[in-house]
Amino acid sequence: MEQSKNKLSIVVFVLTSLLILFSTAFGYYKYVVKGDFYIYAQVSCNPEIEDCFNLELEEEGERYFYKIIYKKAYDIPTCNPLDSIGCAELTCEPTEDCYIITCSEDNKSEYQSTDYCS
Numbered sequence: 001m002e003q004s005k006n007k008l009s010i011v012v013f014v015l016t017s018l019l020i021l022f023s024t025a026f027g028y029y030k031y032v033v034k035g036d037f038y039i040y041a042q043v044s045c046n047p048e049i050e051d052c053f054n055l056e057l058e059e060e061g062e063r064y065f066y067k068i069i070y071k072k073a074y075d076i077p078t079c080n081p082l083d084s085i086g087c088a089e090l091t092c093e094p095t096e097d098c099y100i101i102t103c104s105e106d107n108k109s110e111y112q113s114t115d116y117c118s
Contacts, residue, residue: 035073042066043089043100047118051102053111054118065118068111071098 030036045052045067052065075096079087092098101107103117 037073038070038098039073039076039090041069041071041090043069043091045102045118051104052118053103053108055112063118067103068101069098070101071096 042053043066045065047054047065050067052067055064055066056062057064069090069092071090071092075093075098076090077088090098092100101111103112105117108117
C-alpha cells in the first residue's frame with residue numbers, strides 16, 4: 001500500500017514538473033522569442049485634423065499633442081532610440097496588429113490628467 005502511494009507521489013511530482021516546465025517554455029517563446037505583446041507609445045498628433053491628447057510643457061509653456069498607439073512588438077523595427085535618424089515614429093499599417101487611440105469624451109480620463117481634448 002505504501003509503495004503505491006510512493007509511486008503515485010512520484011507520478012504527480014513528474015507531471016507537475018513537466019507542466020511547469022512546459023508553461024515556462026511556452027511563455028518564454030511567446031513573449032521573448034516571438035515578441036507577441038503590445039507596446040504602448042505616444043506618437044505625434046495634428047490637432048487640426050485629429051482629436052489629440054495634449055500635454056502642457058512646463059519649461060516652454062507650449063503644448064505637446066499626441067495620440068496613443070498599441071502595436072505588437074514583433075511589428076516594430078529594431079533601431080537605436082538614441083539615434084534620432086534611425087528610429088521612425090510608430091504607425092499602424094493595415095496588415096499589422098495595432099490600433100491608435102485618439103482623445104474622446106470616453107477615454108480622456110483614462111489616458112491623461114486634463115479634462116479636455118484638443
